[in-house]
Amino acid sequence: MTNRLLSKFIRYVLLFVIGVALTGCGTYTSIRKHPDFANKSRVINTVAVLPPVVEYVHLVFDGDNERMASKEASIASTLQEAIPSSFKAYGYKISKTNLNEKITNDPDLGYELEQIRKAYVTASSELYGKGMVDEKESAGFKVAIGPIVNQFADLADADALVMVRYYGFTKSDGLMTKQVIGNVLFAGLTGTYYQPARRGGAIEVALIDGNNGDVLWSNVTSVAFDGSSAIASRVLIPLPRNQTNESLDTHEKRVDLKVKDCEKALPENFNQTYYRVGKTLYDARAFASAKCCFEKSTELDEDAADKHDAYFHLGMMYELGQGIKSDNEAAKQLYAKAGLLEEQNSHEKID
Amino acid sequence: MGDVWIFKGYMQYFVMDGYLNRFKSNRLALIAAVLFFVVNIVGCTPQATRPDSSGDMPQLPSEDEVKLISESERASAEIKRKGLLFNDSDLVSYVRQVGARVAPNETGNLKLQFFVIRDPMVNAFAFPSGHIYVTIGLLARLQNEAQLAFILGHEVAHVVRQHSLEARQNRKIQVVAAHVVDLLLFGTSLAYLPFSASISSYSRSQEDEADEVGFAAAAKAGYEVTAVLQTFDVMNETKDVNALRGSIFADHPTNDSRQRNMRELVEDKEIVLKADAETGEDRYSQIKTGLTQKNIELKLRERQYELTIDAADLALSHYPEDSALYYYRGEARRLMGADPKGAAREHSWLYGKSFDDELISEFETKRSTNFADATEDFNKALSLDPKFALAHRGLGLIAHAQDNPGDAITLLETYLATGNSIRDGRYIRSLLKGIQNDK
Numbered sequence: 001m002t003n004r005l006l007s008k009f010i011r012y013v014l015l016f017v018i019g020v021a022l023t024g025c026g027t028y029t030s031i032r033k034h035p036d037f038a039n040k041s042r043v044i045n046t047v048a049v050l051p052p053v054v055e056y057v058h059l060v061f062d063g064d065n066e067r068m069a070s071k072e073a074s075i076a077s078t079l080q081e082a083i084p085s086s087f088k089a090y091g092y093k094i095s096k097t098n099l100n101e102k103i104t105n106d107p108d109l110g111y112e113l114e115q116i117r118k119a120y121v122t123a124s125s126e127l128y129g130k131g132m133v134d135e136k137e138s139a140g141f142k143v144a145i146g147p148i149v150n151q152f153a154d155l156a157d158a159d160a161l162v163m164v165r166y167y168g169f170t171k172s173d174g175l176m177t178k179q180v181i182g183n184v185l186f187a188g189l190t191g192t193y194y195q196p197a198r199r200g201g202a203i204e205v206a207l208i209d210g211n212n213g214d215v216l217w218s219n220v221t222s223v224a225f226d227g228s229s230a231i232a233s234r235v236l237i238p239l240p241r242n243q244t245n246e247s248l249d250t251h252e253k254r255v256d257l258k259v260k261d262c263e264k265a266l267p268e269n270f271n272q273t274y275y276r277v278g279k280t281l282y283d284a285r286a287f288a289s290a291k292c293c294f295e296k297s298t299e300l301d302e303d304a305a306d307k308h309d310a311y312f313h314l315g316m317m318y319e320l321g322q323g324i325k326s327d328n329e330a331a332k333q334l335y336a337k338a339g340l341l342e343e344q345n346s347h348e349k350i351d
Numbered sequence: 352m353g354d355v356w357i358f359k360g361y362m363q364y365f366v367m368d369g370y371l372n373r374f375k376s377n378r379l380a381l382i383a384a385v386l387f388f389v390v391n392i393v394g395c396t397p398q399a400t401r402p403d404s405s406g407d408m409p410q411l412p413s414e415d416e417v418k419l420i421s422e423s424e425r426a427s428a429e430i431k432r433k434g435l436l437f438n439d440s441d442l443v444s445y446v447r448q449v450g451a452r453v454a455p456n457e458t459g460n461l462k463l464q465f466f467v468i469r470d471p472m473v474n475a476f477a478f479p480s481g482h483i484y485v486t487i488g489l490l491a492r493l494q495n496e497a498q499l500a501f502i503l504g505h506e507v508a509h510v511v512r513q514h515s516l517e518a519r520q521n522r523k524i525q526v527v528a529a530h531v532v533d534l535l536l537f538g539t540s541l542a543y544l545p546f547s548a549s550i551s552s553y554s555r556s557q558e559d560e561a562d563e564v565g566f567a568a569a570a571k572a573g574y575e576v577t578a579v580l581q582t583f584d585v586m587n588e589t590k591d592v593n594a595l596r597g598s599i600f601a602d603h604p605t606n607d608s609r610q611r612n613m614r615e616l617v618e619d620k621e622i623v624l625k626a627d628a629e630t631g632e633d634r635y636s637q638i639k640t641g642l643t644q645k646n647i648e649l650k651l652r653e654r655q656y657e658l659t660i661d662a663a664d665l666a667l668s669h670y671p672e673d674s675a676l677y678y679y680r681g682e683a684r685r686l687m688g689a690d691p692k693g694a695a696r697e698h699s700w701l702y703g704k705s706f707d708d709e710l711i712s713e714f715e716t717k718r719s720t721n722f723a724d725a726t727e728d729f730n731k732a733l734s735l736d737p738k739f740a741l742a743h744r745g746l747g748l749i750a751h752a753q754d755n756p757g758d759a760i761t762l763l764e765t766y767l768a769t770g771n772s773i774r775d776g777r778y779i780r781s782l783l784k785g786i787q788n789d790k
Contacts, residue, residue: 069425111434111469115652122654122696147778148652154777211781 028132031238032218033139040209040216044242047087047207048095048156051103052079052164053117056201060172068170075166082232083164083205089283091242095156102155112151119145120163123215124204145213153210160216161208166231168201168223203235230312230338233279237316273297275306275313282313287323298337311338416479423478430468430484437467437487437645445638446485446503449496449631453504453568458511465503471649471658473589477506479513491639491646491662492589496631497574498582504565512564514557555605559612566613570622578630583610590658590701647679651686654693657701659683674735678742681728685745687714688721689752722749740769744779756786 034040056071084094103109123143149161176198206218219238223231278293290313297310315334318327430436437443443466450465463481471488478484483506485499493499508514553561569579583606616622643666650659663680670676687694691714698714699706726749729742747762763779773779 067425107431107434107436107438109434110432114433114435118653122693126692147775150775150777210777212778 029135029138029238030128030132030220031138032127032141032143032215034209034214034216035140035142037139037216037240040214041207041240041242044092044159044207044209044216046093046095046156046158047084047160047162048097048099048152048158048210049080049084049087049162049164050113050116050152051100052076052083052166054079054166054168056166056168058170058172059175071168075168079164079166079203079232083162083236086232086236086239086283087162089280090236090239095158097156097158099152099156109151109155112148115148116145116152116161117163119148119213120165120206120208124165124206124218127215127218128220141215143215145208145215147211147213149208149210149213158210160210163204163206163208163218165204166201166223167203168199170199203231205232205235207239230309233282233313234316237320273301273303273306275301275303275310278310278313282317285322287317291317291323308338311335419479423480423482426478427480427482430466435469437469439467439641442490442638442642443467445634446490446499449500450483450503450507452572453500453565454507455511455568461511463507463510469649471646471653471655473586475502475506477510479510481510483507483510487642487646487649491642492585493635494581494585494632495578496635497569497578497629498585499635500569500572500574500631501565501579501582504568505561506565507568508561508564509553509557512557512560514553514561559609562609562613563616566616567622570624570628573625573628575628575630576617576622576624578632580610580613583607590661644675644679647676651679651683654686654690655697656683656687656690656694657697672735674732674739674742677728677732677735678739678745681725681732681742681745684721684725684728685749688718688725689748691715691718719753722753725749738769740766740773743769747779751782751786756790759786 052075054072054076056068056075058066058068060066080100088094103113123145126143127141152161153159200222202220202222204218204220207216208214209216217239219235221231221235223234274293274297278290278297281287281290281293294310294314294317298307298314301307301310311334315331315338316322317324318331318334320326446467447465450463454463458481461481463483466482466484467490468484468486470486471491472486473488473492475483475485475489483503485502485506489502490499493502566576566579570576587606617624643662647659647662647666650662660680660683663676663683667673667676667680692711694714695710696706698704699710704710726746729745729749732739732742743762743766747759747766750756750758750762760783763783767773767776767779767783
């Protein structure tokens, strides 16, 4: 019993670090797909993003932890923009209904949303009870939250709903010190030492069928980059492009016509930053042009957030080999520049 | 502790096989606690305590007090935002009247406010800000006004005696205990529990004090003490109370000893008995009529199948001709058949069994029995009320689950034809489309 529980615990730690650990284990994945995803996703045009669930906690030494309300609100609003925009980039239409407003005006809707969220917690425990799974297994998850989704799907006139959950934390100095000692104890038991991270968290996104509540696709990933729109890109990278609204080719051509190469993507032309242009290209899978824009962003963009997000995307491109040969060392350095690996050695094993 | 927080966030994925499967995770919680807290217990820093205010200096609220109040306010807002307040004005004003009878006349700056929560679990809790909550599940379970008065008096006592503040200061020293409680409560179906656990968890002696004060207040307000004492019997007979950690009535032996303590107060004549004491049962049964169905409906929505059946059985013994009660019981049985995993999860939670494949397969083998019982209930509902549309839905879904497309189509179309009030038309239509395509 104890072993099993302990191994579960270790698995959680593993998943927690996997996003930035760059251990190169490409066969394991946090993605979950409905067995009939290919067919079902074909009839999904419009999606509605439910108001995200955001928990952000400041962890302190005496255990009197505090929810950080303003941080939660700012992350929620970032996500509320970034998630739909990522879905849009993947070829989905976004429902125009303002669900937030409707819920604020109608407590019964708030209750219905709560029911959906609760049902999703149960679904999620089924989806992720096993932790990371082999890539072959990832398409075998038939989990549903039931027809309670109908009301929101009708309200938003959407074919599918998107559930977003975010958990984040920061730690006080005192707590950091204590945890180093705690983890040494843990290392004594398991032979593996993890340097605790000062801040971090996780994001989970799920695409849910508006007819019967089947979870069609979901993914969870760790984040150390709280509040940035880049986390939406990160968790949605593996989302297959929607083929219904526009074929990939047309989409890429359209973007390529607009921006032939990086040189022509001067921000002046678009009244945007290099990062923004790069992101459009990246979402369109025009990786070579995107890479060029991101590189320019790191040199020329004025906003630090843009620079960070550009480094982050470059890191992802190296990690996942998007348009370039996969290179974990380069990715690691780029993530560090993105502020992602704040604790430089955060995931290195000490043998 | 940070890692424990991460546990909280992640336990859905990695620690728990289901949110109701809390018991298994006890051990995990323990291991985690031991692992990560060993260091923390040793050498805890001295606690900041409230400075002695002496002389005529005005007493300012301590940092802890301020924090506690702001936490309560946030929790109250969240309860409201999540649509958890039940806004039936008759019911709420009734609860407020009873509350006013047991509240002290003078509460200083503190304003006591009573609310009803849309939750089928049997529970009550209070925030230091003066907000006191009772659940629909509790109201539907109690027998009379005297019992409600006692519970409200108990919660009022926690508030006016500032138990949360005391508990908070003690809890800071007992970090480990507090976190284990957190762990157990996170991932329950109760959206408010994480708050109520951190803001309103009390020590045994505080509970005893609140019992005493609440009991005295109820007696003084003219309620029958025998009826009040029976509150504990009612709680001991309630399955879900025992399964709900954090509930003030969760523990049998404690309930018994609490009842004994209170009885002694009567024997020692420390409680003044009024000659014209009442139970208020008549008034209570009036408000309870509407609640019974609401409570059952909420239980069903929470996928508490067994508890729905129990509640429907209990209600049917009073109203044997109620078509809706047959429908709810039938729907719970249908869902047990359709969702053996969910049924097993509930069972493991209720009886503290481990949620494993064996338990699931136990429910899988009962599938056809459950469907047969459900069919009987749906038919009974239709015989009492031929227009009961949801019963057609239930029968249609059973026909579909048992590969009988012909009947499924007829029944589900009958259901759809009944009109606009259908909430899941989209699901039923997509199902019909699928059945027709398969044919």
